Amino acid sequence: MQRQAELEALALQCDRCQGCALATGRQQVVVGRGNPEARLMLIGEAPGADEDAQGQPFVGRSGQLLDQLLIAAGLDPQRDLYICNAIKCRPPANRRPKPAELAACRPWLARQIGLIDPQLVVLVGATALEAVLGIKGGITGLRGQWCDASAGPLQEELRGRRLLPILHPSYLLRFGRESDGSPRWLTRRDLAAVREALTAAPN
Ligand code: SF4
Secondary structure, eight states: OHHHHHHHHHHHHHHTOOSSGGGGTOSSOOOOEEOTTOSEEEEESOOOHHHHHHTOSSOSHHHHHHHHHHHHTTOOTTTSEEEEESOSSOOGGGOOOOHHHHHHHHHHHHHHHHHHOOSEEEEESHHHHHHHHOOOSOHHHHTTOOBOOSSSTTHHHHTTOEEEEEOOHHHHTTOOOOSTTSHHHHHHHHHHHHHHHHHHSOO
């Protein structure tokens, strides 16, 4: 309960944030959803229109696809994980967040990581990779490879945690195919690896 209370306090503070220009266009700040006690944390990019309207991350089409893939991998989105974005306010026209916006919002993400204290962190898409590890591009080559945050802007907060980049579900929506090697097939495999790692990790 302590963690839940601290997360609620963080959300109240975040609601008032004017740390970057995205504050002017938002309907509401989108902080996170899921289980604050989970050992698995997913970090995505930024809220879209549905998330901005509902105040919850990953509730639009791509979020629904992500939930389906998580459930298929044996992960319950309400019980097994906490999910948030690198950026808490919707960028106009769903453009990619700018580096200055990622930097401005990073202290909120750092506090969330500290509060959730996850053993495993899944970086959902290229922007999460950039926000957390400071790596621009390269999601295609790095997805599915466990790593640690021995460098990057959040290395202190992520010390001792295992990280796995995966493709963003909005990218998967462009491909309907499920054949071997397709983006959806790769993501199913990556999430199965997450499930295995979570099962193997000590409680
Ligand atoms: S995106 Fe982040 S830093 Fe910018 S106003 Fe929203 S909460 Fe503050």
